[in-house]
Amino acid sequence: MGQLTLEHVSKSYGQNHVLEDITLTVDEGEFVSIVGPSGSGKSTIFQLIGGLFPPDSGTISLDGTVLNNRRGHISYMPQSPALFPWRTVVQNVELSAEISGLKPDTQKTLELIRSAGLAGYEDAYPSELSGGMKQRVSFIRSLNAPQSIICLDEPFSALDEFTRLEMQTWLLSIWETYRKSILFITHNIDEALFLSDRIVILSDKPAIVKKEITVPFERPRSEELLLSEPFLTLKKEIYTNLRS
Incomplete structure (x- = not known):
């Protein structure tokens, strides 16, 4: 099992209102990416899922078990190894x-x-x-x-472009073998499109879910996808949503 659900989750730190009514799901065996402007609350979502802090309102659950302010239910990979x-x-x-x-x-x-x-x-x-x-x-x-779900927080951001692409390709091959549920944070639109089943686009803070995009590309995916017309068209749509 491994279905993660956030329902109407909001979070503030004092006067800093970070998340507003966030609702999203990661189904069992699904790869979902979150993209958004810097400081939009992406890492805060992981902190709430991991139980480091409670949400001000809303519910976080895994396979129906409420995780609010509870630790030890997810596996986490940070930016640095x-x-x-x-x-x-x-x-x-x-x-x-x-x-x-x-x-x-x-x-x-x-x-x-x-x-x-x-x-x-x-x-x-x-x-x-x-x-x-x-x-x-x-x-x-x-x-x-x-744990049945893994949260990955920009794990390839420090790598050069070619090593990063090599790691993305490797990650997909391993994930398709073990098929754990993954929630992935990235600033890189290409990375989100190449890896994901769905992409959740956040607004600037207080972050709301601006749009959710289902990625239509079949698996397994190859590097040639990155320069295809459908890929570039969808990349432009995501970029426009992030900029608007």
């Missing part, structure tokens, strides 16, 4: 299971590491990995968590 430098690749991947109080499944861990193209690096430390390799370890650590 956040790997422990004193732990090996295997130990970093197994951390998500350990935190949940589960005994790590070493066979599954090694399978995930191989699927990430990191065979031979099982006992390497983060200082021995490139930026893209660290991001792969961070993502498969999220996949290894028992």
Whole structure:
């Protein structure tokens, strides 16, 4: 299972009104991206889903269980890989299971590491990995968590354009194998279109859902899609919505 629902969620910090009546869903096995202007409250949505703060109003639920102000129900991948430098690749991947109080499944861990193209690096430390390799370890650590939904907060923003595209293609191949529900934050329209089933466009704060777009492109997706006419047309529509 893994259906996430936000219903009429609002949030302010003092006089700073960040979110206004946000309603969105991520269905089981779906990949949904959130795009919006800088400071529009995208990361605040993740903080509320993760239970770091309660919403002022509205309900956040996962498979019908209310998550308001409750932690431990999602897996989260931040912008930086956040790997422990004193732990090996295997130990970093197994951390998500350990935190949940589960005994790590070493066979599954090694399978995930191989699927990430990191065979031979099982006992390497983060200082021995490139930026893209660290991001792969961070993502498969999220996949290894028992939670059914993963929240990804601009995980590729620090990578160069070609490494970023390589990581996007890899992420899709892994996601299509394991099919966990994903909610993805990005400023990059190309990235949102290439990865997502649906895109939620936020306004400037206080953020409302301006528009929701169903991405029509079939899977699996290839890099050639990025320069196709339908892709560029939809990119222009999203850009216009963000600018208006």
